[in-house]
Amino acid sequence: MLNQSAEYGLRAAVHLATLPDDEHASASDISERTKVPIPYLQKVLRTLTRAGVLKARRGMGGGFSLAKASNEITVLEILDAFDSSPQRIEKCPLGISGHTRLCPLHSLIDEQVANAVQIFATTTIRDILDTQSDIKPLCESQARVTLGLPTDKQTG
Template sequence: MFSQTVEYALRAVCHLAIQSPKSCTTEEIAKVTKVPTAYLSKVLQGLARNGIVKSQRGIGGGISLVKTPDELTILEVVDAVDPIQRITTCPLGLKSHGENLCPLHKRVDDALAGVQEAFSKTTLAEVLAEPTTSFPLSESVPSQDVDE
């Protein structure tokens, strides 16, 4: 239902949020998120083109978030790599339906709207802050931060 690319992008952004505002190399993100390095590179290029991350070439370079984790929603990430396509006009091209979707397509579009709504209301910061026994990308919940 969601593409592999969306899953990869979310993992990557999640790691970047954890490390924020530090930048990370593609290599490092790939290792932590278990995404094929070469493909992740393409995904990150997409995120960069759409203003979610910025990239810096050369020594000391890497990828970092453009926004802070509390300003960045899951929806923005999803839409950057694989936009949620709402149904705006009748897929059969029926003239009389136009903007006014028939009940069938209305139900489907409502489902899409629900996903969009849910994703738009969740920031990366919220995902990372949520108290839980399992922490994104990590085998254990980070206890007290050791040091930096």
């Protein structure tokens, strides 16, 4: 569905959204919380910064924070930063002339893509945090405590 970078980017954004508004988190803080290898995470964070999703601050006490309010950052926006938003089928993949719309085969596929894109475009990071669930995104506060024995169980 989406590539590794996008998955990591989402985790980072969700984590940053849980922080008090003007607080920064360093790459290694985020890495711990999101379980993403630091070197790769740094690259991901840079990408999100260039895309205008995050703000970076250098130097001591620096780090990353959201560039706008969490309800102004859509999931799609983050996927796009990593070329990972599901691709709509714009025109016939066979490139045959004479038709102006997709045939049933490609319509079927494109419809599924369209559905997903629509949801991702209208869901913000805030929405994710606001979702009613006993499981918090990235396992939030409890995570640190239970972290001793990382098992492969179902989580979130």
